[in-house]
Amino acid sequence: MSIELDHIILDVDDAEASSSFYADILGFGCEGEEGPFTVVRVSEGLTLQLSPRGTAGGVHLAFAMSRPEFDRVFSRVRAAGIPYGDAFDRVGTQTGPGEETGARGPGRTLYFLDPNRHLLEIRHHEREGGAARGETSAVGPLTVADFERLAHARLPRPAWDYYRSGADDEVTLARNTEAFASYEIRYRALVDVSAPRLATSVLGTPVKTPILVAPTAYHKLACPEGERATARAASRAGSLYVASTLATTTLEDVASACEAPRWFQLYVHKDRAFTTRLVERAKAAGYVAIALTCDTPVLGRRLADVRNGFGLTEGLALANLQEILPPDLRSGPGSELARFVASRHDASLSWKDLDWLVALAAPLPVVVKGIVRGDDAVRALDHGARAVWVSNHGGRQLDLAPATIDALVEVVAAVGDRAEVYVDGGVRSGTHALVALGLGARAVFVGRPVLWGLAADGEEGARSVLALLTEELDRAMRLAGCAELADTRHVVRRRG
């Protein structure tokens, strides 16, 4: 059935901020505000309305869409030409004000108005066949995107925003994942892949999977057990856990929670005596490496956090930093974390400080995290780092920074076989991991996917995400004709 539509309603959290975003994606001009709606003229007789959450019948949808999914939906709409709706299933009618429809999450549904202003629910997966990637299904979460949607549904808004956000326009956040599509896997045929070997080691520490857990802050926002749950999940998955300086659990409590091999991620504070104590504590608690994060002299501006006045909720604390927390941390405008970083992190940090840290951390090796250039990678090794971690902090620091998978190529070329190189950023599937390994990464770290698992189902959720990615990598290796991780080096190339 084809339906002539004169309005599309996207129910969003922040109509003003979203209007130019959608206008940009859709390629339509923005006409400005009208009543509670921001109205964007779509074409003759067709109007796109962005309404604040709740005013369009309590549905929550487009805000949660990832950009590629949104693009896909509307390229189909455009390709089909008006009448809109023809390319989609009509599956529902208007929901009552304030009702949760279960539609929150990345890109499940859009709601269109017909000329009589009846709200129709439109699904954007294929009409026939099973659920597409990113759709829920009766068999539980099958992809990282499924976990992301569950996390979105469960997390309070400020926590979701904090985990999800990137810096500024979030170009780099999107780029990290999108850039994987520029690579192809030239699979090899007729290789014995009956038992691919995924176990490896990082700086001599054996791990059962090359999918490792990047340091992320504030795990108690996701589940009450917080970092202890994540560390146990990493242990059960045969992975490695990197504990953040900004954890909501002390590094000693994380250590006592599990046997997982673990590194400690360090932010260098202006107070060097305190920084020294952190390193000594990590050594005493059995951490086997120090990962120095070098992309955060100041905190990138994550707009949602500023708007939300984001800070830790009552009862949660920056557990490792209690002795240096300013008493007035909670008061002040904008993001609490941005204020903290501005007041305590040492923005004067430079290469000579790496020499200092390498000596301080010995005998533990220092890994430098946050490198996106070959020359910086070489400099890090010249100053005593034992490994290089290609990262742009998950697109949360400098927007327009390169996608890490692209940066990896340059860094691997510069480092050669002098040291191990790791990468994180935008890895959401086993094929992404295979591409990263194929381009020379020794291991791949994931940040948000583990948080989605943690928010969805605590320790079990985080473990499931790691197991899922490992299983996807296993399958991708078999299909690519790779029996060993090293074989991936022969099958990945840039397209075109």
Ligand SMILES: Cc1cc2nc3c(=O)[nH]c(=O)nc-3n(C[C@H](O)[C@H](O)[C@H](O)COP(=O)(O)O)c2cc1C
């Ligand atoms: C919510 C959140 C908190 C983070 N906290 C830290 C941190 O405390 N220290 C750090 O070095 N990196 C931190 N990162 C960056 C991650 O270590 C990692 O580089 C990034 O998440 C990888 O990208 P991905 O989330 O797309 O996998 C954080 C990332 C997120 C999403």
